[in-house]
Amino acid sequence: MDDPTLQLRPLERGDFGKGFLELLGQLTTVDKTMSDASLQKHFDELFPKPGCRWLPFVGRKKQTAYYIAVIEDTSKSTIVGTATLFVEKKFIRGCASCGHIEDVVVDGGYRGKQLGKRVIERCMEEAKARGCYKVILDCSESNVAFYAKCGLERKEVQMVRYLD
Amino acid sequence: MDDPTLQLRPLERGDFGKGFLELLGQLTTVDKTMSDASLQKHFDELFPKPGCRWLPFVGRKKQTAYYIAVIEDTSKSTIVGTATLFVEKKFIRGCASCGHIEDVVVDGGYRGKQLGKRVIERCMEEAKARGCYKVILDCSESNVAFYAKCGLERKEVQMVRYLD
Numbered sequence: 106m107d108d109p110t111l112q113l114r115p116l117e118r119g120d121f122g123k124g125f126l127e128l129l130g131q132l133t134t135v136d137k138t139m140s141d142a143s144l145q146k147h148f149d150e151l152f153p154k155p156g157c158r159w160l161p162f163v164g165r166k167k168q169t170a171y172y173i174a175v176i177e178d179t180s181k182s183t184i185v186g187t188a189t190l191f192v193e194k195k196f197i198r199g200c201a202s203c204g205h206i207e208d209v210v211v212d213g214g215y216r217g218k219q220l221g222k223r224v225i226e227r228c229m230e231e232a233k234a235r236g237c238y239k240v241i242l243d244c245s246e247s248n249v250a251f252y253a254k255c256g257l258e259r260k261e262v263q264m265v266r267y268l269d
Numbered sequence: 270m271d272d273p274t275l276q277l278r279p280l281e282r283g284d285f286g287k288g289f290l291e292l293l294g295q296l297t298t299v300d301k302t303m304s305d306a307s308l309q310k311h312f313d314e315l316f317p318k319p320g321c322r323w324l325p326f327v328g329r330k331k332q333t334a335y336y337i338a339v340i341e342d343t344s345k346s347t348i349v350g351t352a353t354l355f356v357e358k359k360f361i362r363g364c365a366s367c368g369h370i371e372d373v374v375v376d377g378g379y380r381g382k383q384l385g386k387r388v389i390e391r392c393m394e395e396a397k398a399r400g401c402y403k404v405i406l407d408c409s410e411s412n413v414a415f416y417a418k419c420g421l422e423r424k425e426v427q428m429v430r431y432l433d
Contacts, residue, residue: 129361136363147364170334171358193355194335197293197372199300200311204432205369208361229430238433243405243425257428261407264421266393268368269402 110180111215113223116173116187118148123177125184132210168192168235174227176211176220185212188224192235204232204240225255274344275379277387280337280351282312287341289348296374332356332399338391340375340384349376352388356399368396368404389419 116125121144126135151171170193176186188209192202206228211220232240243263244252253259280289285308290299315335334357340350352373356366370392375384396404407427408416417423 126360133361135361139363143364144360147358147360151358189359191357193369193371194311194315195353195372196290196308196311197297197299199303200307203371205357207357207367208359229432233432239429239431241407241427241429243407243427245425249426249428252428255430257430259426260429261409261427262413262423263405263407263425263427264413264416265403265405265424266419266421267403268393268397 108218110178111185111218111220112177112179113227114175114177116148116152116175118145120175120177120184121145123182123184125175125187128184128187128210128212129208131213132208172228172231174224174231176224178215183212185215186210186220186224188221188228190228190231190240192232192237198238202235202237204228204235204237206240206242209242221251222255225252229256272382274342275349275382275384276341276343277391278339278341280312280316280339282309284339284341284348285309287346287348289339289351292348292351292374292376293372295377296372336392336395338388338395340388342379347376349379350374350384350388352385352392354392354395354404356396356401362402366399366401368392368399368401370404370406373406385415386419389416393420 121141126137129135130137152169170191172190174188174190175184177183178185189207191205191207193205194200194202206225209221209224229240241260242252242257249259285305290301293299294301316333334355336354338352338354339348341347342349353371355369355371357369359365359367370389373385373388393404405424406416406421413423
């Protein structure tokens, strides 16, 4: 992140116009036909406006359950890296919180600049600030080495059932 | 569940007096010294009271992000099985939802009665009702066979970093 044009910050409303969905499209399927209004509505649900009386996914301490880190190449007004943290509240460990990192992706043209590590680290800091005792994520076998470099250890097996 | 004394239902406020935490203690560390008031406060955070204007972790359709299934042995007023579902909202796949199953445990004295399968299936139904396109969970290598019988497939590797 020595390059001052690469800026790490939380996801903002304007990022749908800066290729945020297209970047996620490098990871998996996205619906690029969604209207900006629909995307803004979804953004509101995860990150309610200040003063909103209806506070979805916001805990007692007014911390949202979600934090989405992005890196913008400000020279191109383009989002080139992202990772999502969400915080799960549990009854175990004295009602502890567990952080989950999801949807980590760095633009193919920006590899080798440690951007993946930076978005992960940002999510870890947010998890710590929200009192999480651990952070977990699921990845393919081929990405284990990358996440090990980010300070995570192999632990369990992820299982899935598709519903549709 | 042919045994009518074994009842499958959502977690209720009274379940802290029916051994819910003690059951979780068979899975991992729990704080059994927490006051009932603290536990009720945590319950409120996950499952707000009807009419509550402050709606933590509740989506636009008034569905809570969390669903906790329990099985009570009504002959003993004891919780003997549980699994937690929570729903993560994503920007991928047209702003899809992903279900996560956590903290699955069946009392040691009640194994072999398919109770694990029943709480998992209940969580799957709730995930479907909330529009999740998939449900994931992480388990130890030794539990892969059990979850395969529950209709889940091995997919990725879970990685962890402990923060405290």
